[in-house]
Amino acid sequence: MSGAQERPLRADAARNRARLLDVATEVFTTRGVGVPTEEIARAAGVGVGTLFRHFPTKEALLEAVMVRRLEAIAARTARLAAGSEPAEAFLACFRLVIDRSAGRNEFAQALAAAGVDAHAALQESSTAIRAQLAELLTGAQQAGAVRPDLGLPELIALMVGTTTAMEHLGADPVARERIFEVVFDGMRPR
Amino acid sequence: MSGAQERPLRADAARNRARLLDVATEVFTTRGVGVPTEEIARAAGVGVGTLFRHFPTKEALLEAVMVRRLEAIAARTARLAAGSEPAEAFLACFRLVIDRSAGRNEFAQALAAAGVDAHAALQESSTAIRAQLAELLTGAQQAGAVRPDLGLPELIALMVGTTTAMEHLGADPVARERIFEVVFDGMRPR
Amino acid sequence: MSGAQERPLRADAARNRARLLDVATEVFTTRGVGVPTEEIARAAGVGVGTLFRHFPTKEALLEAVMVRRLEAIAARTARLAAGSEPAEAFLACFRLVIDRSAGRNEFAQALAAAGVDAHAALQESSTAIRAQLAELLTGAQQAGAVRPDLGLPELIALMVGTTTAMEHLGADPVARERIFEVVFDGMRPR
Amino acid sequence: MSGAQERPLRADAARNRARLLDVATEVFTTRGVGVPTEEIARAAGVGVGTLFRHFPTKEALLEAVMVRRLEAIAARTARLAAGSEPAEAFLACFRLVIDRSAGRNEFAQALAAAGVDAHAALQESSTAIRAQLAELLTGAQQAGAVRPDLGLPELIALMVGTTTAMEHLGADPVARERIFEVVFDGMRPR
DNA sequence: CATGAATGAGTATTCATTCAT
DNA sequence: GATGAATGAATACTCATTCAT
Structure with a gap:
């Protein structure tokens, strides 16, 4: 592959x-x-x-690290998408991305930045994930679980943003869950 | 002091x-x-x-820049709080912080870094804003406009996260507004 | 200037x-x-x-060193050209270049290489010398002291070559003088 | 040995x-x-x-390369010396050395470096060539084709210098020939 | 013997900070 | 006070050479 x-x-x-x-x-x-x-x-x-x-190159190392992360996420996402109904799968995947992206923000941001600049390998695995996300998003929207006007760029922005939010919250699980609730509620059709 | x-x-x-x-x-x-x-x-x-x-020190310069930003935000916030009803003021202030924090994320994050490591001056003005935010939050909650279980830490985390999300969206005003809608909807009582 | x-x-x-x-x-x-x-x-x-x-840059330093050398040579050359008759001036200048170019060969070669690649400053002073040399050469040829079919490129090649030869001879003044004789004799019209 | x-x-x-x-x-x-x-x-x-x-060692590799070159030159030189009259053989050999030394100058210079620092193997084959050259030189001088006051060191210096000159001239065959003419004319008795 | 992975001293260049002018 | 020249620790990257596989 x-x-x-x-x-x-x-x-x-x-x-x-x-x-x-x-x-x-x-x-x-x-x-x-x-x-x-x-x-x-x-x-x-x-x-x-x-x-x-x-x-x-140091950059190549950084890239390799991110590719590995992205691939891990993509694999999990694929499994999730296969085993549950659209709405559930979408939310589970959202959580997954957040949890796996934990760490220094500058770092997590590369997820989105990948689509913009980045080199071959990163580009590739980033594109793969984006495709998966797009599919999950559409599925959840067709199932009526997510507002239909939400595009892929906004979804990714929300993911990156949520990651950042989580970082600033530390480990408190209750607070973290509250953030998820806010974002998930907000994504629902009105 | x-x-x-x-x-x-x-x-x-x-x-x-x-x-x-x-x-x-x-x-x-x-x-x-x-x-x-x-x-x-x-x-x-x-x-x-x-x-x-x-x-x-370079760090001192950075700090001074942030203090000035925070103070500007605080001043605006005070004006907003005085001139509108609680729920409106709260949301307006949220927008304000996001808009004023625009720019490199590493930068905006300092808002939250407050209690952690920052120096005196930053500490101080950051604390001031936090107090204002707490008050606005409580007001909005008493007015029934925001879920009552949302604490100040979560609010700040949401702000930082939203800033990050906005950065990744670029200038598209429609998409940006959609992010605001998601977050604001999500903060409402269920 | x-x-x-x-x-x-x-x-x-x-x-x-x-x-x-x-x-x-x-x-x-x-x-x-x-x-x-x-x-x-x-x-x-x-x-x-x-x-x-x-x-x-290290390269910039090297360039500066060479420019200084070239300029020193150019200044002396100008004085020589002004004060003697063509043939004499030509030979004196030839000697001058050789003596001033003494040192590690890779280094001396830059004189000629300058015309090919090199950066602004070097280019400039190199061009200046080349112009002087061309003029001296023509003068000597018109005076019948140098074979008329010798071009500037060959002259410069001979200078660089003679410099290299001198390097391998060490300090022995008699041997050095013999090299000059060979080259000068060789340059005369047949 | x-x-x-x-x-x-x-x-x-x-x-x-x-x-x-x-x-x-x-x-x-x-x-x-x-x-x-x-x-x-x-x-x-x-x-x-x-x-x-x-x-x-890398240096050992370089040395081996040079030894091989020198030996090739020595073999050709021997054949030349055997098959033609002294003056001709001398000039032919001169040309040979120049042509065979073509390439990066730092490289060709090893010929002369002989007595100075080089290692055993290089020393040896270099000495062999020097002996041949000395003989050819003497022969040419006795034949009255070369000025009698030219010693082996000057001859080698001239060879190295000519190589350098050729490098700076590039491929133009007419110009190259002109250099040979200058040097050969210069070596003749006056 | 061949291989190529591992090593680590060595090099050009940057940048926060100090201090003589 | 202002200036910008001087400083040198820090950092990414290279390459001859060694040695486990």
């Missing part, structure tokens, strides 16, 4: 790549994208050279 | 300070906080030395 | 700039262009930041 | 070594010595590891 032909990658190389991605995800998410590459490499237990062998 | 007594500041010094604040607001808002101090100074028509005389 | 309007430059700044140029000339000439910027800065008694304030 | 006894080298190993040398010659000549080892290995169709097994 991906256009590039990658050779299997040696066992240790694959492990390093994975560690790098994990560490980068954690670090970018909690401390922002300003963290030095060297620190990421150290945290992953490899030298900088290794980091740059796997990801030729 | 602040320990230092400020002497009146010479006329030209005051003018420089004001220009610096104006330019910094513009620059931080449109291009983010990553812009070099030197560039800000140049745009304001002064040397870097002057910038650092007025604001001992 | 130079197109850019430079303000006078503070005394210390001028001194630093000059030191930087001197050190860079020395270092590039004797050890090649691979020498780290930091070392050049240290040798000039300034921080790297200062180096980069004066020359925004 | 060299202490290590080399075992015959497996067929594929020999092939790899040869390919490496060919590629390195091509690459160093056309793009300079700054090209990364990895790229050379890739172009030769082997891994870096293999490159470093055959040549323990």
